Amino acid sequence: MKEVSTVNLMVGGPQQLIPWQEVDRKANQPWVAVDYGAVRLVERGIIPQYALGDFDSSTDKQRQAVKEAVGNIQQFPPEKDYTDTQLGLLTVQRHYQYDQVCLYGATGGRLDHLLANLFLPLAPAFRQSLPKLVMRDCGNTVRFFLPGSYCLTREAGMKYLAFVNLTAVEGLTLVDEKYPLDNWNCSYPVSWTSNEFNGEENHFLFKSGIVAVIQCRDVFSTLSRKNT
Structure with a gap:
């Protein structure tokens, strides 16, 4: 290997x-x-x-x-x-x-x-x-997380930050993002879209489940111009 x-x-x-x-x-x-x-x-x-x-x-x-x-x-x-x-x-x-x-x-x-x-x-x-x-x-970077506490670093050119619990989740907390969330629990998947960074680093944590974190920006208008 x-x-x-x-x-x-x-x-x-x-x-x-x-x-x-x-x-x-x-x-x-x-x-x-x-x-x-x-x-x-x-x-x-x-x-x-x-x-x-x-x-x-x-x-x-x-x-x-x-x-x-x-x-x-x-x-x-x-x-x-x-x-x-x-x-x-x-x-x-x-x-x-x-x-x-x-x-x-x-x-x-x-x-x-x-x-x-x-x-x-x-x-x-x-x-x-x-x-x-x-x-x-x-326009997107997707990473996957198991329970824990994490620091996210903003990627150049990315405007938005989304949190998607792919499974049931307990204790999802967005500590210092533009739109915070405190100790949120849910039994079904939810996409918390269009959040944003405050500064170059932000933090989140959760106690159980699996969470996808997406840094993203709008790219379709740019691609449309390139294809015309």
Whole structure:
């Protein structure tokens, strides 16, 4: 098992939402690519250490290019028990010992894919990755938290801060955000959207449950201008 600081996982979500400048800066880091994500990386000159999936969204020419570039490829039938993204994270867990796994291309497409990716770390098979998983696109950073007390650092360019309890939660407290919350309990998921930082660091805590924290900004008007 390879010991690394960060592993990057590229999947097949909408290309226009992938922060390509950030991806290019990480070209020399370890990459695992899933399905059409492998095509994207290879075409960009970034060679993943592992590529896997059913490759049903790739052309014969694209699949051949991936096969010629990547040393470790595993192809699955479209009918399988795991999603391609789940297979990618299983591959990361199997081959690396890591502090962080960054997931790109997981948002902005089909809603069923988005929900599957958002719920991904809740499953027992992926629970070990829950505090290490980061989902990134041009307008959002999603991290997942187990019970505890945390300090959040504001990312450059991010205006909003959201707290989403993915399970029942007890004691959710937003200590010093723009809109505070005190010792909140709930038995069903709720998204506390459009909160904001006060300063460059803010704090939150909770006693039980699983919480996703999203730093985000509006990107669709910018993307629309780029696509016209």
